[in-house]
Amino acid sequence: MSRVTVRNFGIALTLLIVTGACFGYVVYKTNALEVTLREQLTKMEIDSERESTTYRLQKIAEDSKADREQLTAYFLPQVSDSISFLNQVETLAPLHGVLLKTDSLDEASDKKTKQAWVKAQFTFSGSEEDVERFVKILESLPYLSHVTQLSMTARSADNWEASVGMKVYLAKYE
Numbered sequence: 001m002s003r004v005t006v007r008n009f010g011i012a013l014t015l016l017i018v019t020g021a022c023f024g025y026v027v028y029k030t031n032a033l034e035v036t037l038r039e040q041l042t043k044m045e046i047d048s049e050r051e052s053t054t055y056r057l058q059k060i061a062e063d064s065k066a067d068r069e070q071l072t073a074y075f076l077p078q079v080s081d082s083i084s085f086l087n088q089v090e091t092l093a094p095l096h097g098v099l100l101k102t103d104s105l106d107e108a109s110d111k112k113t114k115q116a117w118v119k120a121q122f123t124f125s126g127s128e129e130d131v132e133r134f135v136k137i138l139e140s141l142p143y144l145s146h147v148t149q150l151s152m153t154a155r156s157a158d159n160w161e162a163s164v165g166m167k168v169y170l171a172k173y174e
Contacts, residue, residue, distance in 0.1 A: 145169065
């Protein structure tokens, strides 16, 4: 082999090695950038999903505002609001022909569930029909409540007396 051929062969081999090294470096960098790109795409998907969830939750909050307000109206927000409950009961009594006396109005709570309520005790009198109708009205007041105790007694043929105990639940939001 001649010297020119060996030199050309050496140059070609050097160029082949340099080209191979450059190609290997480009492949290595491409793989590294591919990993970075995949990580960024994953982060973008997560961010997009979070954004979508946030918009959905905002939409649900806006759409359910009236329902939540109505639901809140079924509870007494705090004990001091029991005055409005008591006023409502005292306003309804004469409209339905009964004489109402509020015996007690206290705050209580369940030790296990920590649920708070206002405990009300009423005594009212009137005709048998009026007393029964007023008991039904108390059972259907627009509050989360229930009658815990009821006793009806005939005082005379035209006069009945009822003693009613009620629990009206308080909405305690934390």
